Each structure stands twice: as C-alpha cells, then as structure tokens.
Amino acid sequence: MKIETLKIGNITLSSNIILAPMAGITDLPFRVMAKAGGAGLGCTEMVSAKALAYVDKKTRELMTIDAGERPVSIQIFGADIDSMTTAAKIVEQSGADILDINLGCPVRKIAKSGAGAKLTSNEKLTAQILEAVVKAVKIPVTLKTRLGPEPEQNTAARILKIAYECGIKMAALHARYTINGHSGAPDINAFKGACFDSKIPIIANGGIDFSNAGDFLSADNCVGLMIGRGAIGNYSIFSRLQKFLDTGVINQEPPLEQKMSWLVEHARKANAYYANGRGLIIMRKTLPYYFKGLPNCHKIIGELNQVSTIEEFEKAVGEYLG
Numbered sequence: 001m002k003i004e005t006l007k008i009g010n011i012t013l014s015s016n017i018i019l020a021p022m023a024g025i026t027d028l029p030f031r032v033m034a035k036a037g038g039a040g041l042g043c044t045e046m047v048s049a050k051a052l053a054y055v056d057k058k059t060r061e062l063m064t065i066d067a068g069e070r071p072v073s074i075q076i077f078g079a080d081i082d083s084m085t086t087a088a089k090i091v092e093q094s095g096a097d098i099l100d101i102n103l104g105c106p107v108r109k110i111a112k113s114g115a116g117a118k119l120t121s122n123e124k125l126t127a128q129i130l131e132a133v134v135k136a137v138k139i140p141v142t143l144k145t146r147l148g149p150e151p152e153q154n155t156a157a158r159i160l161k162i163a164y165e166c167g168i169k170m171a172a173l174h175a176r177y178t179i180n181g182h183s184g185a186p187d188i189n190a191f192k193g194a195c196f197d198s199k200i201p202i203i204a205n206g207g208i209d210f211s212n213a214g215d216f217l218s219a220d221n222c223v224g225l226m227i228g229r230g231a232i233g234n235y236s237i238f239s240r241l242q243k244f245l246d247t248g249v250i251n252q253e254p255p256l257e258q259k260m261s262w263l264v265e266h267a268r269k270a271n272a273y274y275a276n277g278r279g280l281i282i283m284r285k286t287l288p289y290y291f292k293g294l295p296n297c298h299k300i301i302g303e304l305n306q307v308s309t310i311e312e313f314e315k316a317v318g319e320y321l322g
C-alpha cells in the first residue's frame with residue numbers, strides 16, 4: 001500500500017508514520033530514539049499553555065529541541081484564547097516546526113479546566129481558539145482529538161470540519177472515545193465514519209499494529225499512522241510498519257539484544273541530557289514497556305529503579321542479558 005508523503009504546511013515528512021505525544025515519555029532523548037527508528041515526526045508531551053504564558057522554567061525545558069530530531073511538533077493544551085495564543089507564539093519562537101493542539105486528553109484534572117477532550121464539547125470556543133492560534137503563528141498548526149466523548153457520540157467529524165475552517169493543516173484522530181482513556185480496542189468503523197468527509201489529512205492513532213494498519217489507512221483521507229506505546233523500547237516499529245506498507249513484508253520483532261541496546265542508548269541519552277542524574281529517574285516510566293513479557297521483568301525493573309549512575313545501569317542490563 002503506497003501512501004504519499006505528507007506535507008504539513010511547508011514541512012515534508014520523511015514518513016507518514018509518526019510518534020504520538022506521551023506525557024512523561026516523549027522527552028527529547030526519547031524522541032531522538034524514535035526518529036532514529038524511522039518516525040517521520042516527533043512530538044513533545046502536552047505543555048500547559050497557562051504555564052508557558054507564566055514562563056514556567058520546567059515547562060520550557062519540555063520544549064527543548066535537538067537539531068537531529070526535526071521535524072518536531074510541540075503540543076499545547078488550554079481552554080482560553082489568550083493563554084493559547086501567547087503559548088503558540090512562545091512555541092513558534094522556541095523553534096518548533098509544527099504546533100499541535102491537544103483536543104484529546106481525557107485526564108480529569110485537564111477536563112476540569114475545560115481543556116483537552118473536554119474543549120470539544122464547546123464547539124464555539126474550540127473554533128475560536130483554533131482560529132486565534134492559527135492566526136497567531138506562521139508555523140503550521142495541527143491537532144489531536146478523539147472520536148467523541150463516548151460511543152454513539154461521534155463528534156469527531158464536526159471537530160474536523162471546524163479544524164478545516166480554522167486553517168488546521170492535519171489532525172491525528174485517536175480511534176477511542178474519551179471515556180475509554182487509553183485502553184480497549186480502537187473503533188475503526190467509527191474512525192472511518194469520522195474521516196469520510198474530512199477536508200484535512202488525518203493520521204490514525206490508537207492501538208495500531210501490523211494487523212490493523214492497512215484497515216486504518218483504507219479510511220477516506222487517512223494518510224498516516226501515529227504510534228504511541230507500541231514505540232516505547234521498540235523504535236524500529238516505524239521503519240517496520242513503513243516497510244510493511246511498502247512491500248507487505250513484516251520484519252521480525254527486534255531481538256532481546258537489540259531492545260537492551262536501545263535501553264542502554266536511551267539511558268545514556270537521558271543521563272547526558274538531564275543534570276544531576278535526573279535522566280535515569282525520568283526514564284523509569286519507560287522500563288515496564290522495555291521489559292513487557294520478558295522473563296524476570298519485575299526483578300530487573302526493581303534493580304534499574306535503584307541505580308544512580310549510568311555505569312550501574314549498564315552493568316545491571318549486562319547481567320540481565322547474561
């Protein structure tokens with residue numbers, strides 16, 4: 001299945017198989033790993049527009065970009081026009097290639113502020129924010145959203161129409177409802193229904209693997225795939241999916257040695273990027289993904305959660321490999 005390389009504004013992707021934004025995971029070291037694995041676009045985790053507008057130092061750290069990871073997108077969330085446009089300008093100044101707007105986060109705290117998926121229940125305000133943000137910056141603006149709040153309430157088609165009218169250049173559509181969080185099977189039929197009339201290109205997201213990638217891409221206006229958890233510790237998923245789409249061939253899962261080599265590389269990058277040994281702490285969230293289904297996973301994760309230097313980290317991984 002040949003898919004034409006996507007152009008988002010003036011940015012041409014090397015592949016339409018891209019990395020999903022994931023809070024606490026898609027930091028700079030992780031994105032560099034994903035890029036090396038073939039991701040056509042990386043994205044930061046969602047950044048609070050309000051925190052950006054208040055020049056929060058920790059929030060700014062989330063936006064640091066490495067020259068080798070481009071093109072990269074910075075995602076913001078918020079529910080008021082002023083902070084969203086201010087944040088959009090800061091994102092542009094920080095050198096992001098693309099600005100992404102979060103219209104899909106199901107987390108209660110975010111919903112309470114009216115942002116993320118919750119914002120889509122107020123279509124007027126959604127349109128006002130999208131329009132104002134698009135006008136505020138020169139870089140292309142994209143968004144990420146969901147099918148709707150819950151089954152039978154497939155509001156995505158309307159949001160995609162608003163997005164088009166406001167000048168949004170691409171939308172990632174998570175084929176789950178807000179009520180589903182990040183679990184359960186994606187609803188591919190509802191996804192196809194939402195894509196049907198879209199005037200902007202859609203990137204499919206939600207539990208994508210080799211068994212359903214082709215089905216997602218058969219939806220009207222669906223031009224690419226966005227991979228989240230399936231990429232953690234499995235960076236070649238991007239190039240393997242690309243090869244599968246190009247040739248129909250599914251390359252074997254990477255062997256254990258490869259996964260452990262990625263783990264060490266990720267740890268080195270995180271350790272070098274964050275000061276005072278914070279990198280090894282920050283990347284702990286990814287460990288359950290690296291060791292999922294592997295023997296003695298609890299023991300090795302426990303050990304890696306205790307180490308404080310990269311040397312100890314590498315030694316523990318080496319001993320695990322035996």
Ligand SMILES: Cc1cc2nc3c(=O)[nH]c(=O)nc-3n(C[C@H](O)[C@H](O)[C@H](O)COP(=O)(O)O)c2cc1C
Pocket residue numbers: 020021022023024025044045046075102104105144174182205206207208226227228229230
């Ligand atoms: C730990 C975690 C953090 C996430 N953080 C974000 C985020 O910051 N912004 C966002 O739009 N989606 C976020 N998501 C949702 C993912 O981008 C993606 O939509 C979801 O994981 C489904 O894709 P997958 O099945 O390929 O993992 C997050 C998901 C997870 C698991």
